[in-house]
Amino acid sequence: MTREPARLAAAETVAVELGERGYDILIGPGLIAGAGPELARRFPGARYAIVTDETVAGHHLEPLAASLTDAGLAYSSIVITPGEASKSFEVFGDVVDGVLSARLERGDLLIALGGGVVGDLVGFVAGVVRRGMRFVQVPTTLLAQVDSSVGGKTGINTRHGKNLVGVFHQPSLVLADTGALDTLAPRDFRAGYAEVAKYGLIDDPAFFAWLETHWQEVFAGGAARIQAVATSCRAKAHVVRIDEKETGPRALLNLGHTFGHALEAITGYDGSRLVHGEAVSIGMVLAHDFSVRMNLCSPDDAARARAHLEAIGLPVSPRQVPGGVGTADDLMAAIFQDKKVKRGRLTFILTRGIGQSFIADDVAPDVVRAFLAEQI
Amino acid sequence: MTREPARLAAAETVAVELGERGYDILIGPGLIAGAGPELARRFPGARYAIVTDETVAGHHLEPLAASLTDAGLAYSSIVITPGEASKSFEVFGDVVDGVLSARLERGDLLIALGGGVVGDLVGFVAGVVRRGMRFVQVPTTLLAQVDSSVGGKTGINTRHGKNLVGVFHQPSLVLADTGALDTLAPRDFRAGYAEVAKYGLIDDPAFFAWLETHWQEVFAGGAARIQAVATSCRAKAHVVRIDEKETGPRALLNLGHTFGHALEAITGYDGSRLVHGEAVSIGMVLAHDFSVRMNLCSPDDAARARAHLEAIGLPVSPRQVPGGVGTADDLMAAIFQDKKVKRGRLTFILTRGIGQSFIADDVAPDVVRAFLAEQI
């Protein structure tokens, strides 16, 4: 048997240009099973702690571990419980303890193998152990590959709300293994796809049109999936580069998220009723319909957005949420909780058409309430 | 009664030049009782959460709170248990929760009112709540005024060691009220003074000579104390500016600390036996004596360093530590725990004389062990 010391042949590489904090996103199949030589080449002498959740461990820990071992790399592994509840102070403390018990030093790296939950938690741990260690994102959900693993936002939840504690801490490398998505539950794949469609709806009408034609290939895997992930990462990397700390244009990434977060809050973040991507899908449709109401967007463009998400099998109306979403006042209360209100006005991402979103920071709450009352 | 809207007349201002992360250190008496107008001027519209410990609250919370109220500033306060044990995951979680309960937002500020424990903990909380809030250091121990409040190192302890979890997060302002030190226990004042003397011993022989003549005035308060604090802050600010993330020359600040940390570890961080500044005092004397042994430093200069610390009332030998410090092997084991060893060699801060310290990264462990065996 001959060892393969050659460079890992990723199908696509996206460079996140952030000066000394810049890094590469490699995108393609087989990146998990081929990680060892790539890590050995990029981080000579480093040791690793792989952090993952039980479900992902069942599918992907063994191949990753074998690849590190084959490349002569030392690692230990830490396995957490799957699910949003692991983004807690308690699990944070446990993972910190695990990393320190593994006697990792400042030059060593953590590897976040999993979805956004693992990525957000491990990124935060990496950001604070010894005041900052390097880490590698190995996202295994579509959402994590196109969104959460890129951009350096890390964090955990508190009883006061989601993601309220964390740091900006960029990874040193992202390995987005598009083949790893084959084991993902269809519902989780669809939810992640909402964020893919979002990049088209924000400012890339050509990408949206391509998705309308090619979405079945994206779901099937292969070249179209690689292209969809790469285009999404490139879009996110661009926004991150011009607004790393989210003080300006990065807000565009929140298209569909103001309504979406309100729906998630009202359903108690109960994934059996509504997962994040589903909430975003409904939120994007609402953002388009509201833009039509404001005479900003044509009804045809709003219909196109809705039709595509519906074709995927994503929910497009609050009425589709099992158990309902309460009253318009409930939704407004949730929106006010989520957003800072400036002199009585709300900030929303609205749109002038497919791929023509913009930040509107003077939306009157009354108009939103009246609109929502008709949607539920 | 007339309100005083004028600028706070600090006796000294030291600017920490770190670009957009730069800030001022104001040094002088009355800064706590005069904080309100200064904060109102610098941070228009902000609200505050004051975090302090019970002991400091007893002396200084009321004047600070009254000053904020007089200036029309809204604040809430969070009081923790005094002592090193509060630099824990648990108290960290509690303070985060308190800050979020106070409904502070990203533009608002935390105020760390207390010694290094409060400063390190609150700095870390500020660094992670909403991925970074601004904070003001109001150091009330001499150690905190000349060392821990400047430079942005924040953090908490874990069962694996001290300060292993934290972030670099610079304050937005430091108010070093030299009058607040009047309520400090004499032993804590002396311990902080070891770090003042350290700045002279590192690279400022004129400052050391000045301290030899003026130390009694520094202890008494007034202009000499302001000058000692300001000179120390200027020295630390300079090192922080050229090496913010501690990858190079900032290591000079560890003069006396390799031996000192070993002594603290061996005495189980039991402040009744040895506090940090006392350990540093012994450590600095050992660093000088060891430098004499290596033919780097003259015996006269080492004697001067020892004599000054002894005059202050600080311990200068491991033999003075109540309960003893174990064997030379115990000390070496503690040193190896604390330091990274490069190819069997240790890094120490050694010296060629008063104010002539340097980083030596090739010290042979055997030579250190033989030296220590004679000192205990």
Ligand SMILES: NC(=O)c1ccc[n+]([C@@H]2O[C@H](COP(=O)([O-])OP(=O)(O)OC[C@H]3O[C@@H](n4cnc5c(N)ncnc54)[C@H](O)[C@@H]3O)[C@@H](O)[C@H]2O)c1
């Ligand atoms: N940091 C950011 O910028 C950012 C952006 C968006 C979302 N997020 C965060 O991401 C999180 C959601 O991420 P998510 O949707 O990936 O959730 P997740 O990490 O909980 O993954 C969803 C489920 O899929 C399982 N799973 C993951 N990969 C799998 C695979 N390849 N095969 C089979 N099962 C697999 C997981 O065990 C989990 O049960 C939220 O906490 C959200 O706040 C962060």
Ligand SMILES: NC(=O)c1ccc[n+]([C@@H]2O[C@H](COP(=O)([O-])OP(=O)(O)OC[C@H]3O[C@@H](n4cnc5c(N)ncnc54)[C@H](O)[C@@H]3O)[C@@H](O)[C@H]2O)c1
């Ligand atoms: N961040 C850094 O760069 C840095 C540098 C050096 C030390 N430190 C940290 O600083 C901590 C030690 O700081 P410290 O020595 O100030 O300890 P501390 O904060 O525990 O204060 C010592 C004691 O003095 C009391 N006290 C504080 N101010 C007082 C006042 N004005 N009057 C009366 N009592 C007062 C406190 O309640 C406490 O009991 C350690 O945790 C150490 O790791 C940090």
Ligand SMILES: [Zn+2]
């Ligand atoms: Zn999202």
Ligand SMILES: [Zn+2]
């Ligand atoms: Zn010290």
